Amino acid sequence: MADITTDVLIIGTGPAGSATAALLASYGLEPLVINRYRWLATTPRAHITNQRTMEVLRDLGRDVEDEAYMFATEQELMGENVFCTAINGEEIGRMKSWGTHPLSQAEHQLSSPSHMNDLPQTFMEPLLFKTACSRGAQARMSTEYLSHVQDEDGVTTTCLDRLTGKEVTVRSKFLIGADGGNSKVAEHAGLSFEGKMGVAGSMNILFEADLSPYVSRRPSVLYWVLQPGADVGGIGMGLVRMVRPWHEWLIVWGYDINEPPPAVDEAFAIRVVRDLTGVADLQPKIKSVSTWTVNNMYATTMSNGRVFCMGDAAHRHPPSNGLGSNTSIQDGFNLAWKLAMVIRGQAGRGLLDSYQAERAPVAKQIVTRANKSIEEFGPIFSACGLLDSVDPVKMQQNMDARCDDTPDAERQRKEIREAIAAKVYEFDAHGVEMNQRYRSDAIVTDGQPEPGFETDAELHYQPTTWPGARLPHTWLFGPDGEKVSTLDITGHGRFTVLTGIGGDAWLAAARALAKEFCIELIAHKIGPRQQWQDYTGDWARAREIRDSGAILVRPDHHVAWRCDGTIADPVGELRRVLNTILDR
Numbered sequence: 390m391a392d393i394t395t396d397v398l399i400i401g402t403g404p405a406g407s408a409t410a411a412l413l414a415s416y417g418l419e420p421l422v423i424n425r426y427r428w429l430a431t432t433p434r435a436h437i438t439n440q441r442t443m444e445v446l447r448d449l450g451r452d453v454e455d456e457a458y459m460f461a462t463e464q465e466l467m468g469e470n471v472f473c474t475a476i477n478g479e480e481i482g483r484m485k486s487w488g489t490h491p492l493s494q495a496e497h498q499l500s501s502p503s504h505m506n507d508l509p510q511t512f513m514e515p516l517l518f519k520t521a522c523s524r525g526a527q528a529r530m531s532t533e534y535l536s537h538v539q540d541e542d543g544v545t546t547t548c549l550d551r552l553t554g555k556e557v558t559v560r561s562k563f564l565i566g567a568d569g570g571n572s573k574v575a576e577h578a579g580l581s582f583e584g585k586m587g588v589a590g591s592m593n594i595l596f597e598a599d600l601s602p603y604v605s606r607r608p609s610v611l612y613w614v615l616q617p618g619a620d621v622g623g624i625g626m627g628l629v630r631m632v633r634p635w636h637e638w639l640i641v642w643g644y645d646i647n648e649p650p651p652a653v654d655e656a657f658a659i660r661v662v663r664d665l666t667g668v669a670d671l672q673p674k675i676k677s678v679s680t681w682t683v684n685n686m687y688a689t690t691m692s693n694g695r696v697f698c699m700g701d702a703a704h705r706h707p708p709s710n711g712l713g714s715n716t717s718i719q720d721g722f723n724l725a726w727k728l729a730m731v732i733r734g735q736a737g738r739g740l741l742d743s744y745q746a747e748r749a750p751v752a753k754q755i756v757t758r759a760n761k762s763i764e765e766f767g768p769i770f771s772a773c774g775l776l777d778s779v780d781p782v783k784m785q786q787n788m789d790a791r792c793d794d795t796p797d798a799e800r801q802r803k804e805i806r807e808a809i810a811a812k813v814y815e816f817d818a819h820g821v822e823m824n825q826r827y828r829s830d831a832i833v834t835d836g837q838p839e840p841g842f843e844t845d846a847e848l849h850y851q852p853t854t855w856p857g858a859r860l861p862h863t864w865l866f867g868p869d870g871e872k873v874s875t876l877d878i879t880g881h882g883r884f885t886v887l888t889g890i891g892g893d894a895w896l897a898a899a900r901a902l903a904k905e906f907c908i909e910l911i912a913h914k915i916g917p918r919q920q921w922q923d924y925t926g927d928w929a930r931a932r933e934i935r936d937s938g939a940i941l942v943r944p945d946h947h948v949a950w951r952c953d954g955t956i957a958d959p960v961g962e963l964r965r966v967l968n969t970i971l972d973r
């Protein structure tokens with residue numbers, strides 16, 4: 390007999406675990422979430438928070454989304470990604486990033502009701518965790534996962550209560566490993582991985598110092614400092630990241646992975662801070678120093694029976710593109726509603742297979758992208774002439790040569806410009822963040838061909854209602870003129886049918902099938918003098934069906950199925966689709 394029973398046990402209170410607990414609790418379940426430490430993340434770690442993640446927070450509630458904005462550094466301050474020789478030093482180039490270029494800004498605004506922002510993990514985790522606990526999740530800190538065994542009916546997990554030193558057993562219907570990059574759950578569940586851990590060494594130096602005099606003319610979250618000869622392999626490139634404008638900062642600095650991690654003392658940390666800021670007499674307050682490794686590994690299986698892994702447990706990669714915490718939270722958005730429906734008996738266990746089918750390709754995509762983004766610094770080093778020599782004097786001469794009045798120097802200036810501009814794939818890759826299209830048994834395409842991408846799929850989001858894609862956002866207007874997003878009237882743990890004038894049969898079908906399936910299935914009619922108005926015509930342009938057609942949207946905003954117009958038996962058709970998706 391286990392000490393504790395729960396429907397879902399979640400190991401880890403990071404972005405993945407806390408988000409999943411918050412979602413499950415919002416869907417009316419009482420999951421148990423544990424953390425081996427006494428509190429949440431104490432260093433800022435993740436910060437770039439993309440629109441899709443903000444949509445998950447918005448789905449949890451406008452209060453949750455608003456609280457995130459309250460603590461975040463707003464998007465407009467994120468934008469001047471700078472390449473320089475020191476924070477107070479010469480600038481080599483810069484690029485507008487994170488949706489702040491006017492063209493990208495327009496794309497962002499058209500794509501989502503939510504905004505990208507910079508929210509350090511030390512704010513994101515407490516927000517998600519508080520949401521989870523205040524809505525009914527149970528949490529147990531200082532409790533360490535040790536092992537699990539699963540059988541036909543559930544999972545028995547053994548944990549260590551680190552306060553008493555005693556073992557505690559938990560019996561759950563499902564177990565979620567959201568236990569980070571060294572996941573024991575993934576290892577014990579026998580998940581398979583591709584790639585390699587520990588491909589490069591990095592250290593974080595968190596410090597406080599007022600740098601506003603040096604950055605006010607080029608506010609950014611990221612400053613890339615190139616100092617010839619200062620580090621492993623001769624190129625000292627350090628990242629100075631704004632944590633709180635403009636007095637708290639994090640330096641990311643490399644170390645040789647072939648050597649043991651260096652013991653970084655305060656004197657070393659201060660030296661790095663002074664070198665990279667270029668302010669020789671700066672008196673930084675060093676808050677913490679830690680080392681970590683760059684990984685290049687993703688799970689090819691994300692579940693085994695009743696055990697599921699998510700977040701860094703399933704995708705392990707460098708912070709480039711800021712995809713880690715974002716993808717972790719989005720994993721939770723994919724899995725939580727499925728677990729809730731299976732636990733409530735509204736869906737068969739087969740629905741859970743779609744988690745792996747839908748998220749494993751995302752894991753591969755983001756790990757590959759993040760590692761490629763690191764390689765894409767190479768052309769900048771090359772163009773600056775930093776790869777030809779390890780002699781710092783020669784390297785500096787090569788870099789200085791770009792200022793000469795010669796054809797070679799003009800060529801070099803062009804190469805530098807192009808190499809920096811190519812970093813758009815790391816710093817403004819809206820498509821990577823928003824274009825995820827799922828293929829699984831929880832999506833019914835009925836053979837409709839997938840629309841190709843008209844522009845670069847990594848850089849630009851392309852809205853479509855093709856089943857599997859995220860429902861396009863457009864603004865609609867309610868009875869009192871209130872402005873709501875198509876994402877606001879869908880989601881929230883429910884299935885939704887969207888139709889228009891001529892689609893009354895779909896409304897009736899949705900009502901009938903909600904009763905028959907005992908599920909939350911609501912329907913909205915959009916059109917003149919209807920429940921929701923499409924005054925701008927944006928919805929009519931985005932929906933890719935006729936007024937009388939229907940789009941079935943899943944609780945995670947992804948289109949499950951669509952039909953172009955009215956048909957003879959809408960109830961029978963929707964029943965077929967729901968039976969397929971819900972594995973009934």
Ligand code: FDA
Pocket residue numbers: 400401402403404405406423424425426434435436437438510532533534535567568569570573593641681699700701702708710711712713714715716717
């Ligand atoms: P995470 O590691 O955060 O949490 C794991 C949890 O499991 C913790 O609560 C831990 O205590 C717990 N745990 C582990 N083992 C356990 C056990 N045996 N028993 C009980 N509990 C256990 N991402 C991003 O989206 N945008 C960004 O800008 C950045 N930037 C960034 C910068 C830097 C410097 C770093 C190091 C990382 C980033 N990231 C990022 C990545 C991001 O921090 C990372 O992807 C997420 O924290 C992953 O969240 P998870 O919840 O999956 O794991």
